[in-house]
Every structure is written in C-alpha cells, then in structure tokens.
Amino acid sequence: xxxxxxxxxxxxxxxxxxxxxxxxxxxxxxxxxxxxxxxxxxxxxxxxxxxxxxxxxxxxxxxxxxxxxxxxxxxxxxxxxxxxxxxxxxxxxxxxxxxxxxxxxxxxxxxxxxxxxxxxxxxxxxxxxxxxxxxxxxxxxxxxxxxxxxxxxxxxxxxxxxxxxxxxxxxxxxxxxxxxxxxxxxxxxxxxxxxxxxxxxxxxxxxxxxxxxxxxxxxxxxxxxxxxxxxxxxxxxxxxxxxxxxxxxxxxxxxxxxxxxxxxxxxxxxxxxxxxxxxxxxxxxxxxxxxxxxxxxxxxxxxxxxxxxxxxxxxxxxxxxxxxxxxxxxxxxxxxxxxxxxxxxxxxxxxxxxx
Numbered sequence: 001x002x003x004x005x006x007x008x009x010x011x012x013x014x015x016x017x018x019x020x021x022x023x024x025x026x027x028x029x030x031x032x033x034x035x036x037x038x039x040x041x042x043x044x045x046x047x048x049x050x051x052x053x054x055x056x057x058x059x060x061x062x063x064x065x066x067x068x069x070x071x072x073x074x075x076x077x078x079x080x081x082x083x084x085x086x087x088x089x090x091x092x093x094x095x096x097x098x099x100x101x102x103x104x105x106x107x108x109x110x111x112x113x114x115x116x117x118x119x120x121x122x123x124x125x126x127x128x129x130x131x132x133x134x135x136x137x138x139x140x141x142x143x144x145x146x147x148x149x150x151x152x153x154x155x156x157x158x159x160x161x162x163x164x165x166x167x168x169x170x171x172x173x174x175x176x177x178x179x180x181x182x183x184x185x186x187x188x189x190x191x192x193x194x195x196x197x198x199x200x201x202x203x204x205x206x207x208x209x210x211x212x213x214x215x216x217x218x219x220x221x222x223x224x225x226x227x228x229x230x231x232x233x234x235x236x237x238x239x240x241x242x243x244x245x246x247x248x249x250x251x252x253x254x255x256x257x258x259x260x261x262x263x264x265x266x267x268x269x270x271x272x273x274x275x276x277x278x279x280x281x282x283x284x285x286x287x288x289x290x291x292x293x294x295x296x297x298x299x300x301x302x303x304x305x306x307x308x309x310x311x312x313x314x315x316x317x318x319x320x321x322x323x324x325x326x327x328x329x330x331x332x333x334x335x336x337x338x339x340x341x342x343x344x345x346x347x348x349x350x351x352x353x354x355x
Contacts, residue, residue, distance in 0.1 A: 001070070001156055001185070001252050002095065002110055005103030005276055006267035009167035013272075016108030016163065023116065024089055027082040031346050038223075039083060040343035045230045046075055047087040047339040048332035051094065052237035055289060055328050059246040060187045065254030066246035067188030070156075072118025073127065073148050074196045078203075078210070081119040083343075088115035090339045094331055100284035103267075104276040109163050113156040122152035136211075141201050146193030153189035157181045160252060169268075172259050180255035188251055238328030242289070243318040286330070291323040 005013070050071030057066035071091075075084035089111050095101040102110045131144035161181050165174040204211055207226055249257060256265060267273045285292065 001114055001153075001160060001250070002092075002102030003106040003113070003160055003163070003252070004265070004267065005105040005273055006265040007160075007164045007167060007170055007172075008103065008106045008109060009169050010105065010272040012163050012167045013103075013105040013108060016106075016112055018108070020089070020108040020111040023085060023112070027085045028346060030082045031086070034080075034082075035343070035347055037347070039079060040340060040347055041227055042223075043079060043083055043087050043343050044336040044340035045227050045234070046078060047091055048336040049230045049234040049237070050075060050087070051091045051332050051335045052234045052242070052328055054091070054095070055238060055242040055245060055324075057246040057248070057250055058191060059248055060184060060251070063184060063187075063254065064248055065184055065251055066248040067184070067191065067251050068245075069192050069195060070114045070118065070153070072115050073122055073145065073152060073192070074199060076119045076123035077127065077196070077200055081123055084123075085115050085119045086342060087339055088119070090342065091335055094335050094338065096280070097283045098286055098331060098334065099289050099327070100280055100287040101289070104280045105273065109160075113159045113163075117155035117159070118148070118152040121155060122148035126151050136204060138197075138201055141204070142194070142197040145197035145200060146190060149193030149196055150186060150189035153185040153192065154182060157185035157251070170260075170265055172256065176259050177255060180258050181251070184251040184255060234332050235329060238332050239325040242324055242328050243320050245319070247317060247319070286327040289324050289327045289331070290321065291327065 008016075050069075053069045053071055055068070057068045059066050070088075072084060072088050075087050078084075079087065092102065092111050092114060093107065096104055096107050096110070127144045127148035129144075130147060131140050158178065158181070161174060161178045164170055164172055164177065203226070207223055210223060210226065248254070267277065269277070
C-alpha cells in the first residue's frame, strides 16, 4: 500500500506530512509518560521483524495481484498503540529513504495509511473489545485479529483512494478506483488477521506474562527468548524467505493497472515532485531491495526513485538473490538501530522527568 509521488499533489502530500508528524510528536510525548526499560529492545527487534515481513508479498488467488503484511496490529498488541505507531513510522521512512519503496512526498500519507488505522482504530476499538477477556481463547484471538486487520486495511485502502482523489493529478476516477482497492485489500486483511492471530496465539501460550497488562496499558518484559526468536525470524525472513515473494503487483499497483489501463503513472519531473525525486535518487542506495547495478562503463547506475507505479514483471520463483538478502538484512538492522535510538532518547526523557 506504499503510495508513490505520482499519486499525490504537493498540497495533499505536505498536509499529510504535517498530520503524521503531529501524531509522531503526540506518541512520543505519551511514551515519555509510560515507557519502561524493557520496551526499547522489544521495539527495535519487532521493528526489524516487521520490516522483513513486509518484503514478502503473497499471491491473492484469482486476481493476479499480491499483498504483504503491514504489521501495525501486531505491533500494537505487543507494544501498545503509541510505541507501535513510532515503530511503523520508522519502518516506512527507512523503506522510502533507502529502498525507494514509497515516495518521499507521499511519506506522510504512507505513514498515516498503514499505521494510524491499525494503531488507533482497529486495535483499541475492534481488537481489544473482542480479545480482552478474562479467559482469552484461541477463537477470540482469531476473531479479534481478523476483524481488526480487515478494518485497518479497509480504512487504509480508502485513505489511499481519498488522498489520490483530493490530489487530482492522476487519471484515476474515485468510484472505479475504490471498487478495485477495497475488495483486494479485504483479502489482504484476512490473511494479515490470520497470521497475526497465529503469532499472538503462540506467544500467549509460551510467554503469557507478555500479555499481563497488554489489554490495558503497554507493559513489556525483558524476555530474552522472545527477543532472540524475533531476531532470528527477522534474519531468516529478510535473508531467505524474501526469495519466495510473489512477483505479482501488489494490491495498489494492481488496482491502478486495472483502472488506468496501463502499468505506469508518471509523476511530474519539475517543481516539488522533481525536488523530492532528486533527493530520493541520492538517498536510495538499494532501490527495490537490491544492490545498485553497474552500468556498461563500469560505474554505478543511478537509483530509480519512486515517482511512478509499476507492476512487477514475472520472474523466476523462488527468486534466489544474495543482493535482496543483503538489502533486507541491512534494512532490518538500520530499522532496529533507528527505533532503538529513538526509544533510548525517549527513555532518557522519562528518567529526567522522574528526577
């Protein structure tokens, strides 16, 4: 659901930058009031895991499209909504800056669309009322996770359509675009809900203390086995499982292709769009999660920037690629470091306030 700059006007993009930045500031302030020592390493490791998980697109049968997990609901359940939003913001920012996955002008839109519905609507209003029972059952976890994931993806997908329509710079009519976006993201939400329920159900069985107060306030424990487990999963997912990602276009790309009748939507090459494209071209060292290729003269080719939407071409499967593995592992490590650094700064603020 990563929007490119080709869909967004400067006014909408700038406005959503302000909105997402404001939510980040609000979450940071709230974390300073509630943060405990154990949440920082958990934030970092979970951020690396979700970053890696988003690299794996799964095919949606009968559509020719694919989807990937967003992870916002999983993070909210384990960390609380405020920490989860900060982690999601870090992941999406790393994806845009280092991998050109999502446009820089559209960064505020992408953070809001993928993080806010899951963290502040689906988790507190859907998941908690269903799953927060005195005796948590597997069925309640499944129902809560699926319902929350579906709602989060539906709101996020509709937000993409609305932001695109308000921008008015593309040829995508609102009604037709929404008729393709909502059903395909319904399928993606169902898969995300089942996967989330599986992860949460397993953790509830092996580490129930992780959920002692999870339904009331974010309380986390220094669980070395949980941290190690998610760390290993992040490495395996980025380094090996990413080879098995579907080559079909994701739900957003597929919807645009069906509505516009062509695979590419070009962004303006001048003005604000051109400025953001130039910045992203310099920063995206591993575009499309691969190492930059050298040109025929032996130099490094320029990194393509996310100024257009393109459908993925059919490739061999599994796509065994050491470059993709390295890019994924590096991205996961960078995400871990950024999230951990942010958590450390916030924790110091808590300590100063306590003095």
